[in-house]
Amino acid sequence: MNYQELIRQTVLNDERFVVMTAENRAVLRELPPVLGPRFIDVGIAEQTMIGAAAGLALRGRIPICHALAPFLIYRAYEFVRTDVGIAHLPVKLSSWIAGFLSEANGPTHQAIEDVALMRAIPGMTVFCPADEADMLAMLPAIWASPDPAYVRLIVRKTDYVHVPFEIGKAEIVCEGTDLTFLVYGLLFEEVRQAAQLLEQQGLSVGIINMRSLKPVDETAILRAAQMSKRLVTVEDHLLTGGLYSIVAETLLRHRQTADVQALALRERWFRPALLPDVLAFEGFTSQHIAQRVLHRAEA
Amino acid sequence: MNSANPTHSTAAADLSAMALRVREHILCLSTDGGCFTGASLSCADLFVFLYTRFLRVGPDRWSDPQRDYLLLSKGHDVPALYGTFVEMGWLPAERLRHHLKTTDHIYWHPNRNIPGVEFHSGSLGHLPAVGLGIALDIRLRGGANRVVVVTGDGELDEGSVWEALLVASAYRLDNLVFVVDRNHFQANVRTEELIPLEPLAAKFEAFGCAVARIDGHSFEQMELAFGRLPFEAGKPSVIIADTVRGKGVPSIEARADRWFCNLTAAEVEALIQELRGEAQAQLTSETLTVR
Numbered sequence: 001m002n003y004q005e006l007i008r009q010t011v012l013n014d015e016r017f018v019v020m021t022a023e024n025r026a027v028l029r030e031l032p033p034v035l036g037p038r039f040i041d042v043g044i045a046e047q048t049m050i051g052a053a054a055g056l057a058l059r060g061r062i063p064i065c066h067a068l069a070p071f072l073i074y075r076a077y078e079f080v081r082t083d084v085g086i087a088h089l090p091v092k093l094s095s096w097i098a099g100f101l102s103e104a105n106g107p108t109h110q111a112i113e114d115v116a117l118m119r120a121i122p123g124m125t126v127f128c129p130a131d132e133a134d135m136l137a138m139l140p141a142i143w144a145s146p147d148p149a150y151v152r153l154i155v156r157k158t159d160y161v162h163v164p165f166e167i168g169k170a171e172i173v174c175e176g177t178d179l180t181f182l183v184y185g186l187l188f189e190e191v192r193q194a195a196q197l198l199e200q201q202g203l204s205v206g207i208i209n210m211r212s213l214k215p216v217d218e219t220a221i222l223r224a225a226q227m228s229k230r231l232v233t234v235e236d237h238l239l240t241g242g243l244y245s246i247v248a249e250t251l252l253r254h255r256q257t258a259d260v261q262a263l264a265l266r267e268r269w270f271r272p273a274l275l276p277d278v279l280a281f282e283g284f285t286s287q288h289i290a291q292r293v294l295h296r297a298e299a
Numbered sequence: 300m301n302s303a304n305p306t307h308s309t310a311a312a313d314l315s316a317m318a319l320r321v322r323e324h325i326l327c328l329s330t331d332g333g334c335f336t337g338a339s340l341s342c343a344d345l346f347v348f349l350y351t352r353f354l355r356v357g358p359d360r361w362s363d364p365q366r367d368y369l370l371l372s373k374g375h376d377v378p379a380l381y382g383t384f385v386e387m388g389w390l391p392a393e394r395l396r397h398h399l400k401t402t403d404h405i406y407w408h409p410n411r412n413i414p415g416v417e418f419h420s421g422s423l424g425h426l427p428a429v430g431l432g433i434a435l436d437i438r439l440r441g442g443a444n445r446v447v448v449v450t451g452d453g454e455l456d457e458g459s460v461w462e463a464l465l466v467a468s469a470y471r472l473d474n475l476v477f478v479v480d481r482n483h484f485q486a487n488v489r490t491e492e493l494i495p496l497e498p499l500a501a502k503f504e505a506f507g508c509a510v511a512r513i514d515g516h517s518f519e520q521m522e523l524a525f526g527r528l529p530f531e532a533g534k535p536s537v538i539i540a541d542t543v544r545g546k547g548v549p550s551i552e553a554r555a556d557r558w559f560c561n562l563t564a565a566e567v568e569a570l571i572q573e574l575r576g577e578a579q580a581q582l583t584s585e586t587l588t589v590r
Contacts, residue, residue, distance in 0.1 A: 023453070025487045043456035043494035044423055044485060071422060104332060104399040104406040108374070108421030272406040274332050274399055281401040 001136055003027055003155060007064060010143060011035055016060060017143070020053055022046045022067040024096055027155065050076040053091045054083035062090050062143065069098035069111030069152070077117060084148050085121040091148050093118075098152040099185055099236030100270065100278050107269035116241020118150040119214040125149045125167070126214040130188035131158040138165045138211060158189045162209070170217035176206035179293065180224040182243060183234040184210040190279065191234050193286030198293060213246060221250045225258035232261045232293055236284065239264040262298055263289060311518045317386050318347045319574065322547045324382030324395060326570050332399040333561025334407060335375040337551055341482035341515070341542040342376050342449065346383040348521045349447065349478075358389055361414055367444050370430045373451035373480060374408040374420030381405065384415055424457030426450075427477065431463045434475040442474075445528065449478045453485025456494050461506060464535065468507025473529035476536040477508070480515065482544040487555055503537040515540025548573055550580045560584070 004027055011017040018038045019031060022045060032039045042049045046067055053063035065072065072095055073080070084091045097103075098111040119126045125147045129135035132155045142149045145167060163171055173192070183191045188209055195205040206228055208220055225231055233244045244262040251258055263284070271281045279285045283292060292298070321343045329336040350356070354367045371380055384390035390413065397403030404412035408421030420426055430448035437444050454460060467475050481499070483490055490496050500510045509530035513520040521540075530536045543552055548570050551557035562570070562584050569580035 023456075023486055023488070023493065029487075041488075041493060044453050045456045045458065045494075048458065075422065106406050106408040106410060106419070106421055108408055108419060271401045272399075272404075273401045277399075277401050 002132065003135065003139075003153065004030060006136055006139060007031065008034055010140070011038055011064075014062075016062045018056055018061050018063050020049050020056075020063050020065045022049050022071060024067045027096070028066060046071045046076040047079045050079035050091070051083050054079070054087060054089055057084075057089035057091055058087070062092065064092045064094055064143065066094040066096060068109065069095040069102070069114055070109050072096075073111055073114050073117055073150075080118075080124075081121050085124060088123045089148060090146050092143055093148075093150045095150060095152050100275060100282075100284070101154070101186060103275050103278060104272045106272045110269050112237050112265055112269065113241065114150070114152065115213055115235075115237050115243070116245070119241070119246075121148075123147060124214070125212075127212055128152040128184035129154055129211060130162070130183075130185060130209045131156055131160065133157070133160070134162045134165075134171075134188075134209070134211065137162050141165055141167055152185055154186055156186055156189075158192075160188075160192065165211065168212050168215040168217060170220040171209040171211055172220060173207035173209055174205070175224075176204040176228055178203040178205060178228060179230040179232055180206035180208060180228040181232050181234055182208050182210055182221065182224070182247060184213060184243060185236060187234050187236055187284060190284060190286045190289055194289035194293070197286060197290040201294065210243060213243065216246050216250065218250050218254070221247055222254055222256065225251060225256060230259045230261060232263065234263045234284075234289060236270075237264055239266050261293065261296065263292060314344075314347055314351060314518045317351070318344050319547070320386050321347055321379060321382035322574055323571055324385055324392075325378040326548070326567050326574065328378045328381075328395060328398050329560040329570075330562050330564055330567050333559060334378045334398070335558060336378070336560035337484070337545040337554065337557045338373065338451070338482070339376040339379040339382075340546045340548060340551075341544045342373075342480040342540075343379045343382065343546070344516045344518065345449065345478065345480065345521070345540055345542075346379050347386070348518055348525070350383050350387055352518075352522065353525045354447065355444070356415070357387075358414065364440075365442060365444055368417050368430065368433055368446045370417055370420075370426040370433075370446070370448045371409055372420055372426035372430075372448055373423065373454050376451075376480070377407070377409040380409060380416070381413065384413070389415055423451065423454040424459040427460050427463035427467075430475060430477075431467050431472065434467070434472045435470060437474055438470070438472060444474070446475045447478060448475070449480060451485070452479055452481045452483065452490050452496060452499075455479070455496055455499075456485070464503070464506040464508060467535040471533040472535050473531070473533055476528055476538060477503075478538045478540055480542055481539050482542045483553070484544045484555055484558065486558055489555065499539055500537075503539075507534060508537045509534040510537045510539065512539040512541065515542035516546060548580075550582055
């Protein structure tokens with residue numbers, strides 16, 4: 001099973017589904033002949049794709065809109081907010097190469113504000129799977145929901161075996177008393193390895209794979225805050241409006257406080273390069289993460 | 300190195316030789332992570348012509364408000380731009396060896412850390428509007444500089460391109476010229492098989508532009524077209540340059556799957572030989588559509 005195959009099965013088994021793209025076919029290559037008229041490629045015209053998705057949804061369709069993250073979100077933002085958001089239509093945004101996955105494309109292609117912008121829209125749900133298996137476990141529930149949804153796609157594989165997915169629930173990978181990592185997306189794997197390094201230093205380390213950022217698993221956040229001396233949020237996103245903000249809002253709402261260390265991007269775009277070099281340069285390899293935790297280095 | 304001198308007569312043979320070297324730079328960047336090879340090869344001749352024969356630009360006037368402007372709106376063809384800058388003597392060739400590395404700013408889209416890049420791009424359909432703003436200010440100040448915006452043809456799908464044309468036409472900006480690298484492909488498919496653009500000249504004319512259509516690999520036709528700008532007083536100009544994606548390297552010419560190439564070092568060598576007409580390359584790297 002992979003993303004393309006899951007789409008193929010979903011669309012063929014349920015005629016409400018259509019696939020839309022703004023000519024971003026890298027992982028959909030085999031779908032046009034298979035899906036026929038229910039594969040709709042509008043060309044390089046993201047806002048028109050979203051407007052048209054709203055029209056299709058008004059007629060009972062569930063459009064899966066697949067495009068490069070920055071253009072899906074930023075180019076089409078007002079169409080997402082106004083046409084999909086206000087009408088609360090079940091349009092499913094499939095966001096390709098968000099966060100560090102844009103590698104050497106440069107700032108124009110860096111979707112590192114996507115979580116902030118998407119969760120700001122009333123009724124929009126936001127999901128960030130950790131790896132391909134996690135994504136495949138999550139997508140059926142997300143697509144079956146009546147809500148508009150934003151998903152950071154990821155096709156990288158890890159050896160981690162995930163528990164079944166439920167909207168609004170995080171995955172508790174392990175619990176720890178010294179610190180708990182809160183993480184989503186591709187940095188999950190780096191965090192797993194960082195946790196091992198820290199355990200070798202004698203620390204008790206928990207890991208939570210957030211999965212569902214909106215609705216968020218408040219119970220998991222609050223429990224970790226009570227159990228651990230420190231929470232460490234790790235995200236390939238700007239500090240503003242991402243997981244760190246979500247944790248802060250959750251704690252405030254419940255009149256709690258915690259020692260929270262944020263590993264995120266601060267007021268700048270990341271240095272373009274191939275992924276391993278980006279992780280090293282920006283301090284997000286497992287070794288960097290472990291060192292930053294040990295030395296309390298946030299920036 | 301002084302700025303390009305448009306009045307200096309550069310023989311067509313010299314331009315061809317320079318374009319060949321630019322294409323070698325493009326091929327050399329098509330490994331270790333790769334680049335948008337096919338889309339860069341199609342506009343190599345255009346850049347060589349524009350920087351040697353038309354634009355009044357260069358290191359001695361990068362900040363001169365009287366200079367001409369080239370805005371690269373289809374930013375993914377930046378290897379052709381950097382290759383041209385190297386051949387103009389404006390960019391040290393060794394900087395290209397830092398392609399995709401955190402040690403420099405040479406990556407898949409242009410940015411102003413590289414002298415001569417007027418504006419960053421990568422998101423399509425932005426620089427027609429930015430160019431419009433620059434042209435408006437030049438008009439306000441009574442300047443004689445020209446603004447050239449290079450777009451792709453797939454890029455014309457973006458509605459913002461047409462909004463900019465409407466406004467440029469409304470403001471009668473004849474100091475603005477849009478050059479369309481009409482290589483007949485967008486990322487993964489032929490334009491006419493997805494969102495047909497033809498009749499393209501008629502579309503631009505209907506938006507109030509004066510249009511010429513040329514062979515984008517003919518320096519002679521470029522000379523004639525750019526030599527008579529503006530085509531019509533009070534109208535923005537459009538030059539549709541018909542080109543071939545992958546031009547110069549038959550193995551990857553006019554192929555949807557060679558838009559982006561991440562080749563082995565041996566394949567790059569073989570393609571350079573093919574470019575020089577020495578031997579045809581055999582490619583085994585996975586065909587790539589990164590979008």
